[in-house]
Amino acid sequence: MRTHLLLIFLISLPAVFAAQDDESVCKKAMLKLDFMGAYDCYRDIGDKRLAQATNALGTGDTAKAIELGKDAIRLKAGFGLCFKYYMCGAAAHAATLVSVAYEKTGSKGQAEAYAKRAIMYAKNSGQCEGSAVDEEANVFCALQYYISASSAYRETKLFNAPAECKLLHGNTNPDHLDVVFIGSNFPNDAPFNEYVDKAYRGLLSMQPFARNAHKFNIWRLDTRQDLSCVTEEPRLFSCDRSKITRTASTCPNDVTVVVVNNNEWRGAGFMNENLLYLGMGVPTSAFVHELGHAFAGLDDEYMYSGTDPYTPGSSLNCDTVNTCPKFTSVPGTQCKQECGFANRYRSIDVGMMRVLGNPFGIFDEKIIEQKLSRYK
Numbered sequence: 001m002r003t004h005l006l007l008i009f010l011i012s013l014p015a016v017f018a019a020q021d022d023e024s025v026c027k028k029a030m031l032k033l034d035f036m037g038a039y040d041c042y043r044d045i046g047d048k049r050l051a052q053a054t055n056a057l058g059t060g061d062t063a064k065a066i067e068l069g070k071d072a073i074r075l076k077a078g079f080g081l082c083f084k085y086y087m088c089g090a091a092a093h094a095a096t097l098v099s100v101a102y103e104k105t106g107s108k109g110q111a112e113a114y115a116k117r118a119i120m121y122a123k124n125s126g127q128c129e130g131s132a133v134d135e136e137a138n139v140f141c142a143l144q145y146y147i148s149a150s151s152a153y154r155e156t157k158l159f160n161a162p163a164e165c166k167l168l169h170g171n172t173n174p175d176h177l178d179v180v181f182i183g184s185n186f187p188n189d190a191p192f193n194e195y196v197d198k199a200y201r202g203l204l205s206m207q208p209f210a211r212n213a214h215k216f217n218i219w220r221l222d223t224r225q226d227l228s229c230v231t232e233e234p235r236l237f238s239c240d241r242s243k244i245t246r247t248a249s250t251c252p253n254d255v256t257v258v259v260v261n262n263n264e265w266r267g268a269g270f271m272n273e274n275l276l277y278l279g280m281g282v283p284t285s286a287f288v289h290e291l292g293h294a295f296a297g298l299d300d301e302y303m304y305s306g307t308d309p310y311t312p313g314s315s316l317n318c319d320t321v322n323t324c325p326k327f328t329s330v331p332g333t334q335c336k337q338e339c340g341f342a343n344r345y346r347s348i349d350v351g352m353m354r355v356l357g358n359p360f361g362i363f364d365e366k367i368i369e370q371k372l373s374r375y376k
């Protein structure tokens, strides 16, 4: 492994010298032959670029999304560091993101090229999305990356909805945002169906979703499955990601919502990944909160402990400056200390991302509407 790494790093040296400022730490680690240090360093910077690129795409700045996404790919895969699954997974994500950005600018050929690159990274990853899976699952995962970016998929996805995909709201228009609910470990349909009904009706009665209800297709997968969900922390849990991908691909699925039949477990939203988990132990309004994370990339506005470990400016809904220049131009916003951390500021006193059941607040609504703007 060491020999292999050395070769990779030597080949990469010219590119390293051309690297940007914040890569100087990684560069130093490489020159000291501290491979693991360099690896961690590039991984972290690559993650940062990926988050920034995702944010740029969300705010409609496609040119910036392309630039940052390409940089994320370079950091994740370009240095030959793509020998661990999460690096490839992230490179595939970045390639998908660039593909979507190109698609939005009308560069279909470029979009196609990057979608193919996403498949390649996902296939090369050996593993996909952190779970140990077989080759078949990798292909599914790659397809998932591809279809989320491909306009061809949008044209055909209505044909992919078999009878077990029950349409609860909307129609089969592929330009809508398709949200699919899938259950795990329900012995019969009634409790799942009831939970899903409450959850999506709650969503569509709340702003900014209510005024955008025409952009939604809500699906419920009416088959029973076990998604191998296990306890992670006292009340959190994780499920088998490859099983989810395979199961969700039965129905149109821009956003996948996994509901698990467990009264102890809470919910979780995977930041910008359009995937969320709900345990039955949380009210259905948790669906809206987790969608805030998973679809809109919003941070929690309640307090964690410690200070912000993230890059200043990397949060969409929290400001790092105590006068809140990010919000003040938007009428009706506030500037309240504590937004995940004590050194960040939020735009609403008690919003949905702080306490369940509250409105998002005008600023967070704006962010969500920007994300919704790519759907018709």
Ligand SMILES: [Zn+2]
Pocket: 289, 290, 293, 299, 300
């Ligand atoms: Zn949260």
